[in-house]
Amino acid sequence: MKIVVLMGGDSTEREVSLVTGDQISKALSENGHEVIKIDPAASRDEQTALNKTDRHWIGIDYPDFELLPAHQGALYLKNLLITKRLKPDVVFNALHGGKGENGIIQGMLDAAEIPYTGSGRLASTLAMEKDISKQYFRQANIPTPKGTVLNRPGASRKNIKQLQLPLVIKPNDQGSTIGLHIIEETRQIEPALSDAFRYSGKVIVEEYIAGRELTVSILKSRVLPVLEIIPEHNLYDYECKYSDGMSAYQVPAKLDDALAKSIQSLALRAHRILGCAGYSRVDFRLNTENQPYILEVNTLPGMTGTSLVPKAAKAAGINFNALVETIVEEALK
Ligand SMILES: Nc1ncnc2c1ncn2[C@@H]1O[C@H](COP(=O)(O)OP(=O)(O)O)[C@@H](O)[C@H]1O
Ligand SMILES: [Mg+2]
Numbered sequence: 001m002k003i004v005v006l007m008g009g010d011s012t013e014r015e016v017s018l019v020t021g022d023q024i025s026k027a028l029s030e031n032g033h034e035v036i037k038i039d040p041a042a043s044r045d046e047q048t049a050l051n052k053t054d055r056h057w058i059g060i061d062y063p064d065f066e067l068l069p070a071h072q073g074a075l076y077l078k079n080l081l082i083t084k085r086l087k088p089d090v091v092f093n094a095l096h097g098g099k100g101e102n103g104i105i106q107g108m109l110d111a112a113e114i115p116y117t118g119s120g121r122l123a124s125t126l127a128m129e130k131d132i133s134k135q136y137f138r139q140a141n142i143p144t145p146k147g148t149v150l151n152r153p154g155a156s157r158k159n160i161k162q163l164q165l166p167l168v169i170k171p172n173d174q175g176s177t178i179g180l181h182i183i184e185e186t187r188q189i190e191p192a193l194s195d196a197f198r199y200s201g202k203v204i205v206e207e208y209i210a211g212r213e214l215t216v217s218i219l220k221s222r223v224l225p226v227l228e229i230i231p232e233h234n235l236y237d238y239e240c241k242y243s244d245g246m247s248a249y250q251v252p253a254k255l256d257d258a259l260a261k262s263i264q265s266l267a268l269r270a271h272r273i274l275g276c277a278g279y280s281r282v283d284f285r286l287n288t289e290n291q292p293y294i295l296e297v298n299t300l301p302g303m304t305g306t307s308l309v310p311k312a313a314k315a316a317g318i319n320f321n322a323l324v325e326t327i328v329e330e331a332l333k
Helices: 014-030 044-051 072-085 104-112 121-128 130-139 186-197 238-242 257-273 308-315 320-331
Strands: 002-006 034-038 090-093 147-150 167-171 181-183 203-207 211-219 227-231 247-250 279-287 292-298
Touching: 002 014, 014 034, 014 320, 034 044, 034 072, 072 104, 090 104, 090 320, 104 121, 121 130, 121 292, 130 203, 130 257, 130 292, 167 186, 181 186, 186 203, 211 257, 211 308, 211 320, 227 308, 257 279, 257 292, 279 308, 308 320
Parallel strands: 002 034, 002 090
Antiparallel strands: 147 203, 167 181, 167 203, 211 227, 211 279, 227 247, 279 292
């Protein structure tokens, strides 16, 4: 098949996506596919560097480099146009965060009638907006930390006062633990809110769940083994997510069978009620009384060789290339 791998983009998780994109491209080539990498935020020169050729976009008029960033937005449209012109059988979406994960790219691909991997437009939006996902979880009786949401920096703090310390303050629609703060004392609330509002127009304030960090990957309709993350820091932050040796992993997690099964079933239900497709990764905290709380569903989880979904797949006997191939097959169903 001819497969365009979308990677990079202009979100805060751009660098991670470039690594995901490279590893997915390598796997797809090894599986016998023709692969073209497209960075939706790239200028013509950057696009050429990515594939070491410019033959795919001859005839496309890019804004001159000096005129960027005034025409930055046009790059997404142009690069999608190139993608369409390449007539791929499918697009592998290796973007993370921002427009690549929140439904915008999905909507553009829908409009262009190009099939793509992973969740569709609506599920992507619902999963990206943590406050909306949490409403879905509550409605389905999937426990999620108690909290409130501030819709603007000046919003009333009344509901925060009703929550017990420690708290977590985080942007509504970021990833990679960016802009996230643990609050142990009241005086830390305002600075944390200001920082979180730098990344999002909405901020979540919720109870901190002391305990263990678990994540559950879904592939097709299959739930992979529960994976426990043991980060060096007291939360799974950017450094622990992406630096070697900053986290230890245990898969399958050491949990009694009944508890592991119930967490897996919560994960699959969360994936389904948001309408996710293909694959996803569901993040949990497990408190000291073994009560699980769902934090979020990631519709475009990291897919480098050392990422969590590939680790869980490996524990289920699925190697990286087979995992990538399954995701492609699901996209064409
Ligand atoms: N309510 C919470 N209680 C305890 N830890 C939390 C809570 N919310 C987030 N965290 C910590 O921060 C990390 C990132 O939070 P998450 O909601 O998954 O956002 P994202 O991964 O999109 O940045 C979690 O993996 C966890 O370590
Ligand atoms: Mg997370």
